[in-house]
């Protein structure tokens with residue numbers, strides 16, 4: 010049997026207990042730069058952008074599962090506490106904020122009034138529109154009404170996740186609540202869409218970084234998605250693309266060829282200092298096909314996998 | 330004279346919840362719990378391939394993602410389980426994914442979602458003697474090695490936030506409430522340091538999901554018949570994975586031992602009044618978290634406790650589960666077993682005397698049941714079947730001077746969550762990682778099977794169910810589908826999830842749900858700042874998108 014090395018965890022592996030190590034911080038800025046397609050000379054500028062101003066952010070949660078928030082919490086190490094308490098000012102976010110009830114609502118109203126035209130509004134979740142929006146209420150108001158009140162006061166609205174961008178799971182066939190993406194629910198109101206279920210938080214951070222660096226948001230594609238992240242398909246950067254013997258998952262139903270996203274490039278849950286560990290993972294690394302979660306209406310495009318013997322017996326390599 | 334307090338939205342939870350209480354003579358005499366969002370996931374599942382269902386059910390909740398995915402997989406597997414056996418490797422990988430989910434969830438809950446109910450940030454900033462803070466820190470756990478400079482730094486960060494005028498998520502909390510004064514400034518500063526640490530540490534623990542599931546939230550490696558992972562590895566891939574899993578578990582275990590469990594004991598000791606309030610009478614555990622063997626031994630045993638009789642745990646009978654909709658915004662009036670359940674929304678406006686929630690009201694043997702960590706721990710304790718849990722409960726009670734009966738309370742619920750976290754991470758670290766890695770070690774074995782193939786059975790209709798435990802409590806999925814023509818389609822899909830049990834409204838007989846009962850008797854000293862209500866509501870770890878789905 011392999012020797013048991015429990016209890017010998019590398020000391021380097023211990024999490025930072027004090028402040029943020031500069032090395033980690035710059036490494037993360039490097040990832041942001043890479044996500045944006047910028048070279049290393051931009052890293053100091055990115056570090057500076059995140060250390061300086063504190064743009065106000067209002068984060069609204071509609072018909073969602075909170076996976077997008079969880080994604081945001083997850084892989085922003087070392088940014089998480091720095092974003093919410095440092096680089097930006099998170100004025101409203103129901104999952105994270107201390108106050109409840111009227112005190113919470115007061116924060117929303119104050120922020121929308123005090124930072125009118127300046128705050129960035131991040132939306133998570135679809136908006137129920139059927140029956141005047143009664144399927145989603147917060148503080149006695151419908152989500153539809155809240156979106157109508159708050160979004161037009163923002164400097165920009167970012168729809169974070171498949172639900173906010175395109176309606177997502179709530180708007181899949183069988184949708185009884187008239188759930189729609191924010192853009193559509195508000196009658197074509199312009200939004201920056203960062204789809205994915207959940208989306209990669211680095212794409213959100215990189216979008217905000219562009220804004221901090223340039224005072225404007227990055228160029229978008231026809232679906233309102235930032236081109237730096239959604240300009241190429243997952244297939245184009247997939248490690249299995251060039252090698253059929255490496256078990257390309259296309260024949261198991263992988264949608265990587267028609268899915269525009271940076272999963273294969275940037276990966277998820279990054280920054281683990283574990284010896285030997287990759288900087289992040291993505292589904293293809295665990296032999297799971299991409300199901301196309303950053304494309305509109307992906308829930309309804311057909312079965313997720315090819316079940317007729319292919320995927321389920323996927324132990325052996327297939328070609329071509 | 331009585332008055333009403335409405336808290337809407339309840340924040341620091343998953344989902345959208347409104348809680349209203351009626352207060353007389355400074356105490357809650359009635360409470361109503363309302364889920365304010367309905368997405369209709371069950372109707373959305375209709376007519377889809379049952380083998381795809383897990384993808385959608387996983388989106389019931391983005392916090393405990395994996396659990397809804399795997400429960401769906403196992404409900405479908407249950408419908409055809411005479412056709413195959415899930416491989417051992419898949420069972421262990423599923424255990425690891427499930428265990429990581431619990432450990433991660435509970436740490437995030439205690440620190441990010443619950444701690445600010447017990448700790449006043451402004452008191453933390455008021456700590457002046459950093460040497461006294463260090464002494465207090467080491468008294469909590471001798472393994473803590475933080476120095477005065479560390480705490481001065483935390484204090485400076487908090488002061489900077491407070492002084493910036495942009496308090497962000499901390500703005501407008503119930504700071505200064507007299508209920509916070511139980512905790513000294515020194516302990517408050519320590520707790521805030523741990524709050525900030527936990528925000529970072531949670532990103533690492535869940536990396537286990539990235540390694541075995543491709544990503545988190547919403548890991549992607551699930552499959553009817555096993556897991557998608559390719560377990561044929563060479564020596565170097567194997568040792569990289571072994572060291573990753575081992576180190577991640579070690580780090581999580583260290584955090585639980587050094588911080589989480591001791592911090593919960595600090596809160597339990599500082600707030601003894603919450604040992605006497607916030608309890609419910611009945612507990613239900615479907616059993617699980619992990620299947621310890623292919624024979625079906627469960628890590629947490631199944632059982633039900635009525636009227637706080639910890640010593641007489643009853644067996645669980647699936648047929649005794651019903652869901653009421655009398656006070657919920659759904660059509661129909663019969664209380665149905667989920668195998669034949671229905672979800673037909675019918676909104677009639679918020680009326681506390683009539684219908685007032687999107688949650689249904691689940692009942693077991695006709696009774697409202699609390700589910701979750703407290704139920705799991707007390708059922709295991711009552712049965713005496715899990716020595717490690719009996720020991721951990723005994724130690725916690727001895728450390729804090731609590732009696733066993735005090736566990737039926739707000740503090741008991743929070744303590745049970747920490748106790749089971751320790752039990753789970755200890756099992757992962759000591760057993761499960763080695764169990765898996767020894768099996769797939771390329772030097773010794775070629776057992777790399779993680780999934781099996783099968784063809785769907787010929788019957789025209791199939792049905793299956795699976796009862797298990799999610800971090801927040803008892804969870805069941807029920808599926809029925811037609812399987813004709815190789816193109817199977819879901820006919821009915823029902824989920825009864827933990828927060829539906831805990832936060833459901835009144836039923837046909839006007840019996841209140843668990844949280845509605847738990848709040849009765851809670852003292853409220855300042856109706857503008859109903860901190861006491863929040864403490865009990867948060868102790869259940871509400872998950873409302875999941876509860877309504």
Ligand code: SF4
Nearest residue numbers: 074076170171172206
């Ligand atoms: S996009 Fe996915 S992760 Fe985000 S809220 Fe919707 S279902 Fe949840």
Ligand code: SF4
Nearest residue numbers: 270272299300301302
């Ligand atoms: S690989 Fe595909 S399905 Fe997976 S997260 Fe990326 S876009 Fe979504």
